[in-house]
Structures are given as C-alpha cells and as structure tokens.
Amino acid sequence: MSQSGAGVRNEGYPASMRDSIAKVEATRDQRLKEGPQKAMSPEQREQVLQEWHPDYKADKKRAVAVGPSKGERMPHEVVDLLEAYPVVDPRSINLASPDREVQVLILGGGGAASVAALFAHQEGIPTQDILMVSKLRHGDCNSIMAQGGIQAADRECDSPASHYIDVLGGGHYTNNPELVKALVNDGPLMIDWHEKLGALYDKVDGQYLEAHGGGTSRMRMHSAKDYTGMELMRVIRDEVRNVGIPVIEFAPAVELLLDEDGHAAGAVLTNLETDEYMVVKASATVLATGGFGRLHIQGFPTTNHYGATADGLIMAYRAGARVIDMDSVQYHPTGVAYPAAILGQLATEKLRNQGAEPVNAHGESFVYPLEPRDVESAAIIRECYGNNNGVSTPSGIRGVWLDTPMIDAIHGKGTLKKRLAAMWMMWHRHDIDITIEPALVFPTLHYQNGGVEIDADARTRIPGLFAGGEVAGGVHGKNRLMGNSLLDYNVFGRRAGISAAKWAKEHSAKTPTLKHIEAFCADLKSAGIKADRTAPIILPDYRREAVLERQLKTLA
Amino acid sequence: MSEEKLMQIFIMGKAYNVPAGITIMDAMEYAGYQFVRGAGCRSGFCGACGTVYRKEGDYRLEFALACQEMVEEGMHLTQLPFTPAPRSRYVLDDLDAGENVLLQHYPAIARCVSCNTCTKACPQDIEVMDYVQAALRGDLEKVSELSFDCIQCGLCSMRCPADIKHYHFAQMARRLYAVTQSPEPDHLQTRMSELAEGIHEAELDTLMKMNLEELKQRYAQRVIETEGEAS
Numbered sequence: 001m002s003q004s005g006a007g008v009r010n011e012g013y014p015a016s017m018r019d020s021i022a023k024v025e026a027t028r029d030q031r032l033k034e035g036p037q038k039a040m041s042p043e044q045r046e047q048v049l050q051e052w053h054p055d056y057k058a059d060k061k062r063a064v065a066v067g068p069s070k071g072e073r074m075p076h077e078v079v080d081l082l083e084a085y086p087v088v089d090p091r092s093i094n095l096a097s098p099d100r101e102v103q104v105l106i107l108g109g110g111g112a113a114s115v116a117a118l119f120a121h122q123e124g125i126p127t128q129d130i131l132m133v134s135k136l137r138h139g140d141c142n143s144i145m146a147q148g149g150i151q152a153a154d155r156e157c158d159s160p161a162s163h164y165i166d167v168l169g170g171g172h173y174t175n176n177p178e179l180v181k182a183l184v185n186d187g188p189l190m191i192d193w194h195e196k197l198g199a200l201y202d203k204v205d206g207q208y209l210e211a212h213g214g215g216t217s218r219m220r221m222h223s224a225k226d227y228t229g230m231e232l233m234r235v236i237r238d239e240v241r242n243v244g245i246p247v248i249e250f251a252p253a254v255e256l257l258l259d260e261d262g263h264a265a266g267a268v269l270t271n272l273e274t275d276e277y278m279v280v281k282a283s284a285t286v287l288a289t290g291g292f293g294r295l296h297i298q299g300f301p302t303t304n305h306y307g308a309t310a311d312g313l314i315m316a317y318r319a320g321a322r323v324i325d326m327d328s329v330q331y332h333p334t335g336v337a338y339p340a341a342i343l344g345q346l347a348t349e350k351l352r353n354q355g356a357e358p359v360n361a362h363g364e365s366f367v368y369p370l371e372p373r374d375v376e377s378a379a380i381i382r383e384c385y386g387n388n389n390g391v392s393t394p395s396g397i398r399g400v401w402l403d404t405p406m407i408d409a410i411h412g413k414g415t416l417k418k419r420l421a422a423m424w425m426m427w428h429r430h431d432i433d434i435t436i437e438p439a440l441v442f443p444t445l446h447y448q449n450g451g452v453e454i455d456a457d458a459r460t461r462i463p464g465l466f467a468g469g470e471v472a473g474g475v476h477g478k479n480r481l482m483g484n485s486l487l488d489y490n491v492f493g494r495r496a497g498i499s500a501a502k503w504a505k506e507h508s509a510k511t512p513t514l515k516h517i518e519a520f521c522a523d524l525k526s527a528g529i530k531a532d533r534t535a536p537i538i539l540p541d542y543r544r545e546a547v548l549e550r551q552l553k554t555l556a
Numbered sequence: 557m558s559e560e561k562l563m564q565i566f567i568m569g570k571a572y573n574v575p576a577g578i579t580i581m582d583a584m585e586y587a588g589y590q591f592v593r594g595a596g597c598r599s600g601f602c603g604a605c606g607t608v609y610r611k612e613g614d615y616r617l618e619f620a621l622a623c624q625e626m627v628e629e630g631m632h633l634t635q636l637p638f639t640p641a642p643r644s645r646y647v648l649d650d651l652d653a654g655e656n657v658l659l660q661h662y663p664a665i666a667r668c669v670s671c672n673t674c675t676k677a678c679p680q681d682i683e684v685m686d687y688v689q690a691a692l693r694g695d696l697e698k699v700s701e702l703s704f705d706c707i708q709c710g711l712c713s714m715r716c717p718a719d720i721k722h723y724h725f726a727q728m729a730r731r732l733y734a735v736t737q738s739p740e741p742d743h744l745q746t747r748m749s750e751l752a753e754g755i756h757e758a759e760l761d762t763l764m765k766m767n768l769e770e771l772k773q774r775y776a777q778r779v780i781e782t783e784g785e786a787s
Contacts, residue, residue, distance in 0.1 A: 039780075137604055137638060139602060140597060140604050160751070161756065161759040165778065168771060168775070169771075169772075185756070185760070188747045191740075192740065192744055192748055195734070195740040198731025200738060206739065206741060217778040217779065227705065229601070234727060235731060238727050239648075250592065303599065306595045306596055306597070340577060341577060425600075430626075544588060
C-alpha cells in the first residue's frame with residue numbers, strides 16, 4: 001500500500017450513505033440483546049429461492065444442443081462455451097511425436113492439482129513422471145482466496161453423519177451420496193495431513209477454534225484467521241516444491257487427447273508467451289482446472305481469480321465427459337457492494353459466523369445470518385429489490401449492511417482484527433474501518449456448484465481421466481455449503497492423484513489423437529451452430545470500457 | 557465511482573487517460589493492456605500483481621498490489637513480472653528445530669543491515685524486518701506470528717540490499733513452528749481412529765439408504781449447536 005496515502009482516494013463512506021449508517025448504529029444494542037432472526041422453515045426457504053434466486057429465472061438458461069449432456073438446461077454463458085468451436089485446428093498439430101511424455105499429467109495449478117500431484121507421487125509415481133501445468137502461476141487460484149474455513153467433523157459432539165445430512169440438505173438432496181460420504185469421512189484425515197505438513201490452524205489452549213458455517217448443525221469450521229485458503233495453499237505448494245514435482249506455468253491445456261481406445265492420453269497445451277502448442281502424452285490425466293466465475297453469469301461480478309473460465313469443463317465435455325448440476329450457480333451472499341473499486345470481492349462468511357448480521361437501510365435485521373448460501377443470497381436480493389430496503393451507493397448499486405462492529409461487541413475488542421485480518425485490511429485500504437462502521441454487501445458470483453461427473457474414486461466417464469475440485473460436480477449438488485470447497489479439493493484432489501497413479505501403473509496410453517474434436521465439430525455443424533465462437537477462452541478480456549461495464553452493468 | 561472524471565497516468569512512460577476511482581489493475585486494462593502475467597486472484601491474496609510506481613513530483617518509489625491500490629493522477633506505473641527467488645529444499649520431518657535452522661538454510665539472514673526497506677515494500681503492512689530479527693534469534697513463534705499475513709508477492713526480497721529471501725524462510729519457519737510447537741488436538745486422533753475402525757459407517761449407511769422424505773425429516777430434526785456448548 002502507498003506509504004504516504006495522499007491524493008485521490010475513497011474517504012470512507014459518502015454523506016449519502018451516512019444517514020443509514022446512523023440507523024444501523026441506533027439499533028445495534030437492541031439487536032445484540034435480542035439475538036439474530038430465526039432460521040427459515042423449509043417452506044420459507046423454498047419461497048424466497050423461487051422468487052428471488054438468480055438460478056430460478058428460466059430465461060437466463062437454455063438447453064445445450066450437443067454433447068453428452070445434450071438437452072440439459074444451463075446458463076447461457078456456459079452453453080455458449082459448450083457449443084463453441086475449438087481454438088486449435090486438430091489437423092495442424094503433430095501428435096505423432098509428443099513434446100513430453102509422462103505417466104501422470106495434472107491440468108491446473110491450484111489446490112486440487114497440487115494435492116493430486118503430492119498423492120500421485122506418494123502412490124509411487126516418480127516426480128519426473130508427473131507434470132503439473134498451469135494457466136497462471138502455481139497457486140494463483142480460487143483455493144488461495146478462500147477465507148472462512150474448512151469443515152471437518154472431528155469433535156466428539158459431531159459425526160460424519162451430521163456433516164452428511166448438513167451437506168445433503170444444503171444441496172437440496174441433489175448431491176451424489178457416494179461423493180458426500182467420501183467428503184465427510186475424509187475430513188479429519190485431510191486436517192491431520194495439513195497438520196503434518198505444518199499448516200497453522202487457529203487454536204486456543206491447544207484446541208481448534210471451530211465455528212458454524214451457513215447451514216451447519218455443528219461447529220466444525222476450522223480456520224487460519226481469514227486466510228484459511230492461503231495458509232493451506234502456500235503450505236501445500238511449498239511441499240510440492242520440496243518434493244520437486246515439475247510445474248509449467250503460463251501453459252494452460254486447450255484440448256484433451258484421447259487414444260484409439262478412447263482413453264485419456266494427455267493434452268495439448270499452449271504457451272501463453274510464445275503462442276506455441278505443446279503436446280504432452282500421458283497415461284493418466286487429472287483435470288483440476290477449477291470453475292467458471294470469470295464467465296460473469298447473468299452479469300454478476302465475481303470473487304474468482306483471473307483464470308476461472310471453465311476451460312477444463314469445456315475440454316472434458318468435448319472428450320465425452322458428462323457435466324452435471326450445471327444449472328445451479330453459487331452466488332455468495334456477501335460480496336463487496338462499496339467501494340466500487342473492489343465490487344464483488346469476497347466478504348467472508350466468517351464475518352457472519354463471528355456475529356455480524358445483515359441489516360437493511362433502516363437498521364433492521366431481516367434474515368437469519370447463517371442460512372445456506374443460496375437462501376441467504378436470495379433473502380438479500382429480496383430485501384434490496386422486493387422490499388426496497390436496500391442502501392444505494394453513488395454509482396447506483398444497491399446493497400445491505402453487514403453489521404461488522406457486532407463482532408467485537410460480542411467477542412471483545414480486537415477480535416475482528418485478529419480473526420479477520422484480511423477483511424480488516426481490504427476495507428482499510430479504502431479508508432473504511434469495519435470494526436467501527438458496517439460493510440455494504442450484495443451477492444456475488446462465487447462458485448460452480450456442478451461440473452464434470454465423477455465417482456468416489458474421482459474417475460470420470462473417460463478411462464484414464466480423473467477430476468477433482470471445483471471442475472467436478474456431484475459433491476455439492478445444487479448448492480455448496482461454506483467450508484466444503486477447501487475440503488472438496490483436498491478429498492477429491494487426493495483421490496484423483498491416487499487413482500491416476502494406480503491407473504498409470506497399469507495402463508500406457510496409445511498414440512494420442514484429436515479425432516473426438518473433429519467429431520464434436522461435426523456435431524456442432526449438424527446442430528446448425530455457427531462457427532462464430534471459440535473456446536476455451538483462457539483469459540477474460542477486460543480492456544477498455546469492459547473494465548467499467550464489469551463494475552456497472554451488474555445488479556441493476 | 558466517478559467514471560466521468562478522467563485523469564492522466566503514465567504506463568511505462570506513455571500517457572493514458574483513465575477514470576478516477578479504479579484500481580491500478582483496472583486502469584491498465586482500461587488503457588488497453590490485457591494481462592497474462594501480473595494478474596492472479598485480483599483480490600489481494602495471491603501476490604501475482606506486485607507493482608511499483610512513482611507519483612508526480614515525488615522522488616520515492618512506492619510499492620503496492622495492482623489489484624488493491626487505487627490509481628492516482630500523475631502516477632507513473634510499471635508492471636513487474638513475478639521475480640523468482642531461490643528457496644532451500646528441505647524435508648520437514650528431518651529438520652532440526654534448533655535456533656540455527658533458518659540461518660543454515662538461508663544464511664543471508666545474517667546480512668540484514670536493519671534498513672527496513674523490506675517493511676516499507678510490504679503491501680500487507682507486515683513488520684518484515686522485525687521477523688528477520690526474530691529469525692536471527694531463532695524465534696520460530698515470533699517469525700510465524702509476524703509473517704502470517706504474507707501473500708508471498710516477493711516485493712520485500714526484490715528490494716532487499718542483502719538479498720534475503722524473506723517469504724521463503726518465513727514459510728519454512730511457519731511450517732516448522734506448526735509441527736514442533738502447535739500440536740494437533742487429541743480429539744482429531746480419536747476421530748481418526750474411530751474412522752479407521754469404521755464405527756461411523758453404520759450411521760452413514762442408514763442415511764444413504766433414506767428416501768427423500770426421510771432425509772427431509774431428518775434434516776428438519778437437526779438440533780443446531782449453540783455457541784458455548786461443551787464439545
């Protein structure tokens with residue numbers, strides 16, 4: 001940050017928002033005394049979702065016209081890419097002499113990819129026979145941005161079954177039960193692995209500081225301040241470096257390869273600096289390419305990293321993998337609504353699990369602070385656009401207050417700054433002290449609930465292709481709970497790495513081909529789809545006015 | 557945001573007019589740059605977008621994250637690619653947590669001249685020099701505490717006249733501190749043993765066999781734990 005701090009900066013909240021802040025302050029003591037609103041009944045939840053959640057707007061989706069999930073309805077932004085033509089011309093690539101040959105190729109540079117690499121190695125694959133390839137730097141990913149925590153049912157009053165029912169109810173019972181079982185059973189195992197790697201979880205008197213998340217019945221959220229994702233990612237990445245697993249950065253995959261048996265056989269990469277293609281032949285391939293936040297579904301701003309453009313999803317679909325639950329999108333209830341410079345960035349759910357509650361323009365609480373994310377988001381949208389109780393910013397965006405000073409009022413002065421250091425810093429950079437003043441929030445595009453279909457061993461339908469983390473679907477059904485994405489990438493990254501290693505030891509890929517791409521193009525043509533779009537898009541383009549559009553065209 | 561007001565900035569020497577009230581990263585995109593390197597999480601957590609700039613009429617070089625710092629009139633900007641720094645490979649379990657362990661792996665720590673340039677360069681406001689001093693004393697706990705918010709952008713190490721690799725040795729210190737001085741709670745091992753014995757399987761299997769109505773009923777019957785309850 002600038003050391004001098006002079007010049008044109010945001011100077012806290014503008015006068016137009018101060019009246020409302022005064023109302024929030026006026027009701028704070030009473031609200032603290034009365035406690036939060038009651039949680040909604042299942043019927044109330046259903047109603048607010050139907051009426052106000054963006055997923056329930058029928059005109060924002062259409063059925064995909066080609067491929068393994070043909071006929072399923074998904075957001076236009078996703079269908080546009082699933083129905084796009086390839087970036088590479090299959091005939092222009094020399095597949096006969098690959099540039100590299102490895103046993104296990106891991107596509108991605110985030111949490112799931114790193115965990116998969118470590119466990120593939122632990123399963124007996126030498127480091128030089130593993131290759132990680134990443135679009136951005138190793139660790140520039142959503143995993144590193146996760147703030148609030150990771151769920152694991154490790155306390156005596158908790159159980160894998162309690163975790164299981166929370167996950168299923170939160171996901172509207174659409175989750176794959178086998179995947180949920182794997183998720184909850186492996187929770188303690190992964191925490192133990194992190195401990196052995198030297199991750200620093202929050203502890204008080206030697207015990208974990210465990211908290212609730214939206215939709216949990218037991219306090220099982222493990223955290224590392226509000227840098228949980230960063231702490232895990234940097235420790236795991238450090239271990240990948242210690243072990244010496246090769247990583248190629250700025251070399252994303254643009255197409256998967258299949259051999260004549262239809263088995264995964266590696267990938268075509270592109271070097272983002274030289275624009276050259278590189279063919280990597282592999283006996284097993286792990287898809288750990290993350291989600292789709294940067295597609296800005298329905299024009300929403302996003303919490304996601306720069307490379308979250310669904311590349312892996314597109315490649316796997318063309319190669320014959322089914323994608324599931326792609327009709328649902330996670331909007332995090334509390335993205336930043338002011339200042340506009342950081343619009344849509346994440347205000348962690350941990351703010352609410354530590355006591356901050358959503359409050360409307362009149363200083364009234366209107367929702368239980370820890371509903372599952374889709375319900376909480378819908379309730380905030382309703383408050384702003386249904387009940388017209390939102391707060392308007394100078395640029396015309398509406399939001400509600402997250403009454404952050406409640407945290408220190410409940411837990412004692414200094415708690416927020418200690419447990420939520422990243423959040424304090426984010427607003428402090430814009431001259432807002434959230435220990436004194438509330439934060440303005442509105443839902444923001446956060447997570448791809450669905451994805452490539454996998455089984456409990458992280459196998460896709462394509463033999464030799466494994467997937468884990470946000471790119472995969474089925475674990476969370478139609479709505480993920482807080483703290484289950486960090487757990488997901490660990491559990492299924494590990495399973496993908498182990499399964500890939502086992503497969504690679506028993507199978508060698510035959511000559512790779514791109515025949516499936518030619519076939520897919522033929523399907524597109526016969527479905528009457530014009531060749532005016534290509535995918536994967538690799539990086540979003542925010543040049544010129546797109547910068548401002550990204551900030552302003554949303555939410556209205 | 558006052559998007560109608562434009563201000564002049566300089567990117568690698570060229571003048572551009574950009575709106576006020578946006579970040580350096582957004583300003584560069586507005587000017588026509590598309591990032592390949594130098595952009596990552598865009599939320600201040602990944603350290604990909606360390607940037608240096610100089611303000612009109614100011615002799616000092618300032619340091620920031622391009623995704624977090626607001627653009628200002630007359631700023632001279634340069635995008636920095638991430639500069640790799642050598643790190644010491646180690647086997648965590650084989651490290652001896654004695655007071656010289658950090659010095660053995662990163663001897664440059666001893667060359668610290670206490671100039672505090674590292675601290676001034678830190679976009680996270682970390683007292684970097686203080687944790688270098690703690691490292692010299694072999695105080696792993698202090699290094700861990702002071703360095704915890706480090707996003708490993710590398711600006712400290714890029715500026716250091718002694719070529720200390722702060723963020724790498726701090727990472728090693730935190731991991732070593734965690735495994736030697738912050739033991740895992742007993743209840744985690746208890747649960748691990750229970751899982752190994754399979755004693756939670758039956759309850760899970762029952763749930764997995766339930767139909768939708770039974771699941772909904774079970775979900776509705778959950779008792780939500782309240783704060784302060786004994787575990």
